[in-house]
Amino acid sequence: MSSSFSGLFFFALVGVASPCGAADTPTFHDAPAAASSLRNPYAGQASAAAAGRDLYAKNCASCHGLSGQGTGNIPALAHGPAQQASDGALFWFITQGAPMDGMPAWGALPAQQRWQIVSYLKTLPTAKPVAVAQNEAIASSVTTPPPTPPFTDFRYEIPGKVRKITLADLPAPYATASAGNAPTMVARPADVMPKAPAGFRVNLYADSLGEPRVIRTAPNGDIFLAESGSGQIRVFRGMTADGKPRQTAVFATHLRRPYGIAFYPNGADPQWVYVGDTDEVLRFPYRNGDLKARGKAEHVADLPHGEGHWTRDLAFSRDNKTLFVAVGSASNVNDPDVSPAEKNRADILAFHPDGTGQRVYAWGIRNPSGIAIDPQNGQLWTTVNERDGLGDNLVPDYITSVREGGFYGWPWWYMGPHQDPRHAGKHPELKDKVITPDVILQPHNASLQIAFYEANRFPKEYHGDLFAAEHGSWNKATRVGYEVIRIPRHHTSKASGEYEDFLTGFVLPNGQVWGRPVSLTVAPDGSLLVTDDGSNTIWRVDYVGAGQ
Incomplete structure (x- = not known):
């Protein structure tokens, strides 16, 4: 994915100031140093993590798993690089996405909600799995059209x-x-x-x-x-x-x-x-x-x-x-x-x-x-x-x-x-x-x-x-x-x-x-x-x- 996300655009988007001490070398999905050093304005707030939990269940769990365990080609979030990344780098990646790897950009979500998701992600190693509400398509029989042979389902x-x-x-x-x-x-x-x-x-x-x-x-x-x-x-x-x-x-x-x-x-x-x-x-x-x-x-x-x-x-x-x-x-x-x-x-x-x-x-x-x-x-x-x-x-x-x-x-x-x-x-x-x-x-x-x-x-x-x-x-x-x-x-x-x-x-x-x-x-x-x-x-x- 591209790492050309300019600092000016990034700061205008998130609406928060960057502290000193930015990392010289990006370590998470090529997040720029300015992004990696951003402070999460909701860090440590239980209410933010709780709100992020609900947002994760709605937007993320279907691919990343109820416990952040990953599935298919989707990496785990409960351990590994995601837990080692800074809050700012996670926020940047959620905003940017990686379309070639199947990760959509979530920049349309308000910045506050993206930060809340980040806050929840950092609790994943000890958090209980989210409960994903069953939607109508899951609760009822599958009604998509039959596949065209030789493809099947x-x-x-x-x-x-x-x-x-x-x-x-x-x-x-x-x-x-x-x-x-x-x-x-x-x-x-x-x-x-x-x-x-x-x-x-x-x-x-x-x-x-x-x-x-x-x-x-x-x-x-x-x-x-x-x-x-x-x-x-x-x-x-x-x-x-x-x-x-x-x-x-x-x-x-x-x-x-x-x-x-x-x-x-x-x-x-x-x-x-x-x-x-x-x-x-x-x-x-x-x-x-x-x-x-x-x-x-x-x-x-x-x-x-x-x-x-x-x-x-x-x-x-x-x-x-x-x-x-x-x-x-x-x-x-x-x-x-x-x-x-x-x-x-x-x-x-x-x-x-x-x-x-x-x-x-x-x-x-x-x-x-x-x-x-x-x-x-x-x-x-x-x-x-x-x-x-x-x-x-x-x-x-x-x-x-x-x-x-x-x-x-x-x-x-x-x-x-x-x-x-x-x-x-x-x-x-x-x-x-x-x-x-x-x-x-x-x-x-x-x-x-x-x-x-x-x-x-x-x-x-x-x-x-x-x-x-x-x-x-x-x-x-x-x-x-x-x-x-x-x-x-x-x-x-x-x-x-x-x-x-x-x-x-x-x-x-x-x-x-x-x-x-x-x-x-x-x-x-x-x-x-x-x-x-x-x-x-x-x-x-x-x-x-x-x-x-």
């Missing part, structure tokens, strides 16, 4: 439904307006469960977890879980007759938003558990059967730090020579040529297992939230959150095999030779180098994690297929995603472009959301485990027979 997601989106289906940029429609989260009703295809049964595997994100199966069959909100790695062992773990333990604590988990070396006897911990890769000494780390975390490699996508997924090449680390962009469409924060982001990085030898393996991948190695041939795959702001049906998320040295478009191009109009005329030499992904998904459905199904418990046609967790949209007129999908590969090493709804039902008929799938792993018995950070649970999907 939650109302038409049905287990077993096959879909395919091609380049010919893509609309022009700005064919529709971009939406702000973050989910209203509610508790799961007692009579509601995820829906799976006929012959599959779903049960609750574990609950009351601390933001369960990435889940992985260790070579010995233990299940490792990154609880990103709690900053810890948990382990589950065994399976009871009713599909629950026999034992659970905390493997490691005091981590900073852990996400990716990988065991090294590949094979039956790993010696380390690697963890992607936002700013770095760590590893813990490990032996099969450890329920608690047998030593302190060892630093392996630094990773790009900053705002934007914080997840860092990990995978090792089949020959154990390369550690792949997925690093999402710091923004929606900022140009890396002029945005230092984008250095080594929107990439899949590669390292030696000891953290040396960093290089870019593939680039132009806005947010490769999940990566996985095909166990059949060692091919790297990823699932990607694409950019926002071009309309309801642009730009699609995708799942694809990854070519070494491959360029996937972000931020100048997308889906092959389609130029983002916000970067018109830039990098024409890259137009013919943009790789079209293998599987085009619904736009804005926030595809987060993938897993290969190599077990034999599901019907034989599932063997070798990919499953993917679609966390769900925050910026589509009628929400989409909030499901697990299957990528059929028809017993080959490739995907032919279609995908299938597999596990649905996380959105209620009125549009409220109770669950958000994040990650998947295949349990030792061949069932599929799915993390859900909307209800802080893990679901187990088992095949019990076509007649059940």
Whole structure:
């Protein structure tokens, strides 16, 4: 966003004087020094924070979350840079917005109300979640028009439904307006469960977890879980007759938003558990059967730090020579040529297992939230959150095999030779180098994690297929995603472009959301485990027979 907001205009707008001691270097969204040094005239006033709470509930919570926890590409406000910023910098950003990143400018609000919002934001670390009044659209059934195929929304997601989106289906940029429609989260009703295809049964595997994100199966069959909100790695062992773990333990604590988990070396006897911990890769000494780390975390490699996508997924090449680390962009469409924060982001990085030898393996991948190695041939795959702001049906998320040295478009191009109009005329030499992904998904459905199904418990046609967790949209007129999908590969090493709804039902008929799938792993018995950070649970999907 622009930082050319002049001091004269700024002071005229806010109507308050600036004290001495302005910071020399802007630290929050390029806020100018004069803005950063502004004093909040309502700072410390409980009445101002209370008024700001109501304004936040009305104007901000639908995107930033009831507790300021963030959602989708929207950063958290309850912690991180927003809490470290000065009141003046926050006020400036609320006033200016960042249209390219989906943040509207709120300059039309009276200055007093903007300051009140700032006052409330500073209470978020200890404040209770705001209560957002249900409007008529939420309280009643969703009545928006049906989507035009092949695009869809939650109302038409049905287990077993096959879909395919091609380049010919893509609309022009700005064919529709971009939406702000973050989910209203509610508790799961007692009579509601995820829906799976006929012959599959779903049960609750574990609950009351601390933001369960990435889940992985260790070579010995233990299940490792990154609880990103709690900053810890948990382990589950065994399976009871009713599909629950026999034992659970905390493997490691005091981590900073852990996400990716990988065991090294590949094979039956790993010696380390690697963890992607936002700013770095760590590893813990490990032996099969450890329920608690047998030593302190060892630093392996630094990773790009900053705002934007914080997840860092990990995978090792089949020959154990390369550690792949997925690093999402710091923004929606900022140009890396002029945005230092984008250095080594929107990439899949590669390292030696000891953290040396960093290089870019593939680039132009806005947010490769999940990566996985095909166990059949060692091919790297990823699932990607694409950019926002071009309309309801642009730009699609995708799942694809990854070519070494491959360029996937972000931020100048997308889906092959389609130029983002916000970067018109830039990098024409890259137009013919943009790789079209293998599987085009619904736009804005926030595809987060993938897993290969190599077990034999599901019907034989599932063997070798990919499953993917679609966390769900925050910026589509009628929400989409909030499901697990299957990528059929028809017993080959490739995907032919279609995908299938597999596990649905996380959105209620009125549009409220109770669950958000994040990650998947295949349990030792061949069932599929799915993390859900909307209800802080893990679901187990088992095949019990076509007649059940």
